[in-house]
Amino acid sequence: xxxxxxxxxxxxxxxxxxxxxxxxxxxxxxxxxxxxxxxxxxxxxxxxxxxxxxxxxxxxxxxxxxxxxxxxxxxxxxxxxxxxxxxxxxxxxxxxxxxxxxxxxxxxxxxxxx
Amino acid sequence: xxxxxxxxxxxxxxxxxxxxxxxxxxxxxxxxxxxxxxxxxxxxxxxxxxxxxxxxxxxxxxxxxxxxxxxxxxxxxxxxxxxxxxxxxxxxxxxxxxxxxxxxxxxxxxxxxxx
Numbered sequence: 585x586x587x588x589x590x591x592x593x594x595x596x597x598x599x600x601x602x603x604x605x606x607x608x609x610x611x612x613x614x615x616x617x618x619x620x621x622x623x624x625x626x627x628x629x630x631x632x633x634x635x636x637x638x639x640x641x642x643x644x645x646x647x648x649x650x651x652x653x654x655x656x657x658x659x660x661x662x663x664x665x666x667x668x669x670x671x672x673x674x675x676x677x678x679x680x681x682x683x684x685x686x687x688x689x690x691x692x693x694x695x696x697x698x
Numbered sequence: 699x700x701x702x703x704x705x706x707x708x709x710x711x712x713x714x715x716x717x718x719x720x721x722x723x724x725x726x727x728x729x730x731x732x733x734x735x736x737x738x739x740x741x742x743x744x745x746x747x748x749x750x751x752x753x754x755x756x757x758x759x760x761x762x763x764x765x766x767x768x769x770x771x772x773x774x775x776x777x778x779x780x781x782x783x784x785x786x787x788x789x790x791x792x793x794x795x796x797x798x799x800x801x802x803x804x805x806x807x808x809x810x811x812x813x
Contacts, residue, residue: 588740618801625707625806625807626806626807627702627788627789627790627804627805627806627807628741628788628804629804630801630802630803633801673740673741686741686743688740688741688742689740690738690739690740691740
């Protein structure tokens with residue numbers, strides 16, 4: 585069964601600290617993996633897109649890693665800021681005969697406290 | 699800047715009512731999507747469209763229909779709203795080509811409450 589599991593479900597950290605969010609998936613075949621940030625009451629916004637051959641991708645203080653062998657990805661946030669408080673969603677895309685299927689994780693809710 | 703707008707941020711409807719959720723994008727995107735988002739379940743695809751008048755069922759199309767008469771507009775219709783359709787509804791669009799390789803741009807969402 586194709587699934588995307590994210591952990592932890594929620595996380596509280598102090599401003600300035602680093603944190604790492606995990607995403608494990610069983611989706612096959614794999615096309616690419618994305619991390620989205622969703623502020624409360626808003627739609628998700630893309631942070632990174634990683635294909636099979638990419639191990640690491642950065643977007644400012646956000647660094648995503650991908651291990652396609654173990655089917656694991658992580659999102660590392662450096663020097664967290666209050667504005668990082670949001671839900672972070674991992675999405676795995678599968679493409680079969682030009683048909684695209686999106687598998688969404690249920691997200692990690694991050695709360696950055698001053 | 700890509701802009702995806704949704705007609706309402708909040709809606710309250712009664713069971714059995716017909717509900718229209720509108721989504722408009724201004725980037726001439728071919729692909730448009732409707733999702734619902736529920737706590738603990740993540741986003742689930744209801745319908746998507748890859749061209750005007752074209753539509754494909756997603757994972758949970760039951761109880762919903764869609765309309766794509768113009769490229770920029772994708773409507774989600776609840777023919778007879780039920781309480782289990784209370785949810786956050788998100789519209790997204792992406793540029794043409796293999797949708798799996800294109801970034802999806804999401805609207806702000808419509809929070810629908812069915813009483």
